[in-house]
Amino acid sequence: MPLRLLSALLLAVATFSTGVYAQKSAPDAEGHAWWQHAVFYELYPRSFADSNNDGTGDIRGITAKLDYLKDLGVDAIWITPCFLSPQVDFGYDVSDYENIDPRYGTLADFDQLVAEGKKRGIRIILDFVVNHTSDQHPWFVDSRSSRTAPHRDWYVWRDGKGPGQPPNNWLSTFGHSAWQFDPKTRQYYYHFFYIQQPDLNWRNPAVEKAMLDVPRFWYQRGVAGFRLDAVDTLFEDPGLHDNPVLPGRNKYGDPNMENKYNTKLPQVHDVLRKLRTGADQYDAVLIGETWTKDIAELKQYYGDHSNELQMPMDFLFTEVNKLSAPEFRKQIAGVDEANGWPVFLFSNHDIRRQLNRYGDGQHDQQIAKLLAGLYLTLRGTPIMYYGEEIGMVNNDPKRKEDVQDPIGRTGWPKEIGRDGERTPMQWSADPNAGFTQGKPWLPVPPSYKDTNVASELKDPNSILNFYRRVLGLRHTNEALREGKYVALNSADANVLSYLRQYKNSAVLVALNMSGAPQKVAFDLTPQGFASATLRPLASAGGPSEAGSAATVELQPYGVYIAEVQAGAAAAAQPGQ
Ligand code: GLC
Numbered sequence: 001m002p003l004r005l006l007s008a009l010l011l012a013v014a015t016f017s018t019g020v021y022a023q024k025s026a027p028d029a030e031g032h033a034w035w036q037h038a039v040f041y042e043l044y045p046r047s048f049a050d051s052n053n054d055g056t057g058d059i060r061g062i063t064a065k066l067d068y069l070k071d072l073g074v075d076a077i078w079i080t081p082c083f084l085s086p087q088v089d090f091g092y093d094v095s096d097y098e099n100i101d102p103r104y105g106t107l108a109d110f111d112q113l114v115a116e117g118k119k120r121g122i123r124i125i126l127d128f129v130v131n132h133t134s135d136q137h138p139w140f141v142d143s144r145s146s147r148t149a150p151h152r153d154w155y156v157w158r159d160g161k162g163p164g165q166p167p168n169n170w171l172s173t174f175g176h177s178a179w180q181f182d183p184k185t186r187q188y189y190y191h192f193f194y195i196q197q198p199d200l201n202w203r204n205p206a207v208e209k210a211m212l213d214v215p216r217f218w219y220q221r222g223v224a225g226f227r228l229d230a231v232d233t234l235f236e237d238p239g240l241h242d243n244p245v246l247p248g249r250n251k252y253g254d255p256n257m258e259n260k261y262n263t264k265l266p267q268v269h270d271v272l273r274k275l276r277t278g279a280d281q282y283d284a285v286l287i288g289e290t291w292t293k294d295i296a297e298l299k300q301y302y303g304d305h306s307n308e309l310q311m312p313m314d315f316l317f318t319e320v321n322k323l324s325a326p327e328f329r330k331q332i333a334g335v336d337e338a339n340g341w342p343v344f345l346f347s348n349h350d351i352r353r354q355l356n357r358y359g360d361g362q363h364d365q366q367i368a369k370l371l372a373g374l375y376l377t378l379r380g381t382p383i384m385y386y387g388e389e390i391g392m393v394n395n396d397p398k399r400k401e402d403v404q405d406p407i408g409r410t411g412w413p414k415e416i417g418r419d420g421e422r423t424p425m426q427w428s429a430d431p432n433a434g435f436t437q438g439k440p441w442l443p444v445p446p447s448y449k450d451t452n453v454a455s456e457l458k459d460p461n462s463i464l465n466f467y468r469r470v471l472g473l474r475h476t477n478e479a480l481r482e483g484k485y486v487a488l489n490s491a492d493a494n495v496l497s498y499l500r501q502y503k504n505s506a507v508l509v510a511l512n513m514s515g516a517p518q519k520v521a522f523d524l525t526p527q528g529f530a531s532a533t534l535r536p537l538a539s540a541g542g543p544s545e546a547g548s549a550a551t552v553e554l555q556p557y558g559v560y561i562a563e564v565q566a567g568a569a570a571a572a573q574p575g576q
Helices: 003-017 059-064 066-072 107-120 138-143 205-219 267-280 295-300 325-337 354-358 364-375 406-411 453-458 463-476 478-482 567-571
Strands: 040-043 076-079 096-100 123-129 179-182 187-190 225-229 245-249 255-257 285-288 381-385 484-488 495-502 505-512 518-520 533-540 552-554 559-565
Touching: 059 066, 059 107, 066 107, 066 463, 096 107, 096 205, 107 123, 123 205, 205 267, 225 267, 267 285, 295 325, 325 484, 325 495, 354 364, 364 463, 364 505, 364 533, 364 559, 453 463, 463 478, 463 533, 478 495, 478 505, 495 518, 505 552, 552 559
Parallel strands: 040 076, 040 381, 076 123, 123 225, 225 285
Antiparallel strands: 179 187, 245 255, 484 495, 495 505, 505 559, 518 552, 533 559
16 A cells, blocks of 8 residues: 555544544634534434434434535534433433433444534534433432432532421522422422432532533544533522512413522633633534623623633524514624624524514515525524424424423413424425324424425425525625625614625625515615625525616515625626
8 A cells, every 4th residue: 555545544543533523623714713614503303303213313313314414504513412311301301421312322323423424524513411410310319319428519409498498599490499309318409490400519529520521522522512501500609599589470480580699600601611621622612502681791601702602602683583674783783793703593492483483474485585594694603493494383282281391381371392393304295294104202283295305405496495595605605704794774674784795705685674675775885885786696585686786676575695796897797
């Protein structure tokens, strides 16, 4: 074997055994790292693709769909927890952080997913449940066994205030007291989420060490990063002060409360810095579930921009729950000015689907394209949620007895749970939308007959083909990859418009957020494009031919993405 071939082979073997993506990929000319150009796609493994027809999705199912994801334009997939778990919270209750739940497959299946992903340039991001474990985790099993057990202090145990009285007034975000009395040792343990999800005591150095070891295990298997679950709940006030009670009651009938003493404690940032040090050794990305109340708080999660989260998710964006140009404009400007890398998403496994929130029942196809035209063209990284690319809608349970998500059973009917946004991916018009030949764990809505991947691939005007077009542009167009965000026509109440501008090139995005046709005029002279011409790159309800920027007509909810050409250049290229 020639020497060069042999050394290439040895290098390949070394790269693989030290972690598929362990070597730092070089930043681009603008200093952007891989995750800044990647399109992320969140998938719920129970619901994505079922390879063994048991009604529940699995890892092999995901692997079988990598080509679909590649063609769509996805660069990284975030898989919600697939570790060993009793599945009370469908994986967010982990009983072994270093194993795959057999319902989803094996570690070998997982390794194969990573390797097949690598072949296609798709990275794998896992979901690290940092705040709590399952009550079946061996650490908690030991912790609750006696007051002197080695793991007793790995969780938060306290005496009650008096007989039958919890230590304080803190509430679980999933309903009722956050304290559970354990008769065996006659103390209460703390759980911010379900009773079966006891909070880890992050003030105990042994807990910190054990948890900081987990990511390394996965990085060495080629994982490219983590989404950090519920990061703001890691620490509690050791003095256990009562939280301030607010007027009114929540969906569970409990008093409203400000979670002042059990969320967002500053120590969270110490942990993030430690997790980041680990991530940096593997060129990995950390995405945070950061429910922030304002931009100032979001900013804190970036740390000094090199030492905490690279991608704190902007949930404020998801809270603009109506199509409103001024509201989105304000939100985008805030995140853009936060000096970090923006991270946009519209929905996920805890948030109702886009069309349920923004659809009007009449223009839904168009509205789905409008939303794609927004979050896929902004400066920053988008995180898609599976099924949004075909316009899937929630399929909510109608009766309490059909609910799978425990919060839906606790809070019914005011809180119906999150099953609706977690239903099986709709692949085709075959029974169960081609997801399984078994009985799907959640029902598929009848609309799957039209809303499915196979039908939409065939229809050039489908939502799916619009996504493919825009995602294609995102990967190839320099202004969309690197350009700054420049708000345009900031007083327009109906049309949200902006430029993405890079060196001499620019892309204009115009999004009609109203149900009426709109005519818009752009003067791009201040941006260096006098008498500009716009050439369509992707259009749905916008111009289909090149024309002057001085008059752009948009249909109701029309979206127009166009390359900007200065007047003289446009004149020199007739027919464009
Ligand atoms: C996060 C997850 C949610 C889960 C909770 C508890 O909010 O997104 O699905 O129930 O954490 O782990």
